[in-house]
Amino acid sequence: MSERLHDVYVRLIRWYPSEWRELNGPAFIGVLLDQADAEHRDKPGTGEGLHLALAGLQTRLTRRERLSGVALAVLVTALAFSLFYVFVIAWAPGSSGGGFIGPFANPTILTAIALIGALFANLFGLGASARALCVLAAAAEVSAGILAATLLWPAGPGIAAWTIIAGLCLTSAVPRLGLHQAALLAAGTFATVAIVVAAQIAGGSFPEFLGVAAAASWAAPLIIGSGLALYVRHRLPSRAS
Amino acid sequence: MRASTFWILLALARGRHHGYALIEEVRELSDDRVRLKVPTLYAALDRLARDGLVASDGDEIVDGRLRRYFKVTGEGEAKLTAEVGRMEAASQRARSTLGLTPRGKMA
Numbered sequence: 433m434s435e436r437l438h439d440v441y442v443r444l445i446r447w448y449p450s451e452w453r454e455l456n457g458p459a460f461i462g463v464l465l466d467q468a469d470a471e472h473r474d475k476p477g478t479g480e481g482l483h484l485a486l487a488g489l490q491t492r493l494t495r496r497e498r499l500s501g502v503a504l505a506v507l508v509t510a511l512a513f514s515l516f517y518v519f520v521i522a523w524a525p526g527s528s529g530g531g532f533i534g535p536f537a538n539p540t541i542l543t544a545i546a547l548i549g550a551l552f553a554n555l556f557g558l559g560a561s562a563r564a565l566c567v568l569a570a571a572a573e574v575s576a577g578i579l580a581a582t583l584l585w586p587a588g589p590g591i592a593a594w595t596i597i598a599g600l601c602l603t604s605a606v607p608r609l610g611l612h613q614a615a616l617l618a619a620g621t622f623a624t625v626a627i628v629v630a631a632q633i634a635g636g637s638f639p640e641f642l643g644v645a646a647a648a649s650w651a652a653p654l655i656i657g658s659g660l661a662l663y664v665r666h667r668l669p670s671r672a673s
Numbered sequence: 674m675r676a677s678t679f680w681i682l683l684a685l686a687r688g689r690h691h692g693y694a695l696i697e698e699v700r701e702l703s704d705d706r707v708r709l710k711v712p713t714l715y716a717a718l719d720r721l722a723r724d725g726l727v728a729s730d731g732d733e734i735v736d737g738r739l740r741r742y743f744k745v746t747g748e749g750e751a752k753l754t755a756e757v758g759r760m761e762a763a764s765q766r767a768r769s770t771l772g773l774t775p776r777g778k779m780a
Contacts, residue, residue, distance in 0.1 A: 456715065459732065459741035463692030463711050466738070470693070480710075487712030491719075 437468055437475065444481055447488025449495060449560075497559035503609040504554065506618070507566060510600035511547040514573075517593055518544050524587060537587035538580060543573045543597060550604075563605040570601035592625050599624070674756045677717050680707050682726065682753040685745035689730045692741065718743060726752055 441461045445453060464480075471477065476484075499507065518541050525535035533539055546569035553562040573594045580588020589597075599621025603614055677699075684690060684698035696709045709717075721727040726749035730742040745753070768774070 456741075458739040459692065460711065460715055462738035462740055463696070463714070466693035467696065467711060483710055483712055487716060491716070496723075 434465060434469075437473075438465060440476060441465065444476065444484045445488065447485045447492075449488075449492050452491055452495070493561045493564065494558060495560060496557040498557060499554050499559050499562055499604065500609050502611050502614045503563075503604045503606065506600055506609070506614055507547065507550060507554070507562070507604035510566075510569075510597060510604060511544065511551065513600065514540060514544040514547060514597050517589070517597070521593070522587065522589070527587075532587075538585060538589050539576045540573060540589050540593070540597070543569045543576070543601070546572060547601065563607065566601045566605035570598040570605070573598045573601065592629055595625050596621060674752070675717075676707060677709060677713060678721065679753070679756060681709075681714070681717055681721065682745055682749055682756075685727060685743060686750060686753060689742045689744040691733075691743070695743065721749065725749075 438461060441464045442457075445457060445460060448457075468474070468477070498504075518536055522537040522540055523535060524532070524537040527535075527537065533541055546565050550562040550565035550569065553559075553565060573589065577589050577591060577594030577598075579585070581591070599617065603609070603617040603621070606613060606617070680699040680703050681695065684695055684702055687698065690698055692711070692714060696711070696714055699707050699709055718727060722729070726746055727743050728746050730744040733740045733742070
């Protein structure tokens with residue numbers, strides 16, 4: 433009974449960061465098992481799984497850590513680019529229509545706000561929260577780009593803009609980001625942009641699968657998928673301590 | 674000071690405890706009013722250790738389970754003493770406001 437419950441708890445505490453589990457996992461599971469014994473349980477208590485999940489996520493988001501220097505540099509670049517885009521390219525006071533938010537021609541301002549939040553989170557030592565905000569910023573930018581393409585917002589973020597911004601956001605969200613990884617991800621992002629821009633310039637002479645709408649449909653899953661794969665590989669546990 | 678912090682520090686002021694014993698001690702000291710969940714206990718212990726108020730005091734293996742003991746630090750005891758003083762002052766002010774007899778004095 434105890435062994436089976438032990439395995440269940442090992443699975444449930446995977447919500448906690450791996451470093452935390454390495455340090456506290458066995459003692460923590462020991463207390464959970466002691467409590468289960470005292471309550472004559474052979475399975476987790478009511479709501480215990482949810483409680484462990486929430487506490488684990490809270491531990492992930494509030495632990496004291498900061499982004500690596502490389503990740504911070506990428507984040508600052510993403511913010512600089514998005515602010516340039518928002519205040520120079522998408523700045524259209526007095527206009528209105530689909531996609532407009534206040535004086536801004538499209539919702540990229542929300543991405544910039546999320547990135548500012550990420551910078552502040554990192555400043556206060558909440559590196560995991562900063563990374564989560566970067567992923568959120570990327571998702572917001574990709575969504576805005578796809579909506580702009582499908583709803584035909586005339587001033588919506590173009591595929592080159594949202595690919596660069598989302599790519600940089602996701603790159604900065606990779607845990608323990610090193611210089612080589614950052615260079616590889618940035619190169620991938622800019623290669624995607626180059627292909628798309630080349631397709632736009634060439635217009636009809638390119639095959640249909642390189643058209644703008646089609647490019648959005650393959651570039652978005654590519655970027656989101658790569659980011660998630662890297663996140664899962666580095667952050668979520670593959671084994672319990 | 675949070676209620677859980679107060680009770681954990683008070684329980685540890687009585688001596689080193691391992692996780693489950695600490696949960697039970699808090700429950701008894703608080704007359705069954707505070708029942709800590711294991712994740713809540715560990716979140717509090719993480720925070721208190723970070724603030725230097727409690728410290729790990731060794732591990733033991735009992736019946737194949739790892740038990741980690743915790744103890745209150747000098748700083749933790751000082752903080753607890755200050756909190757008790759603050760609570761006493763608040764209690765006296767409340768008694769005075771309500772016209773109740775001060776504790777420890779005969780009417």
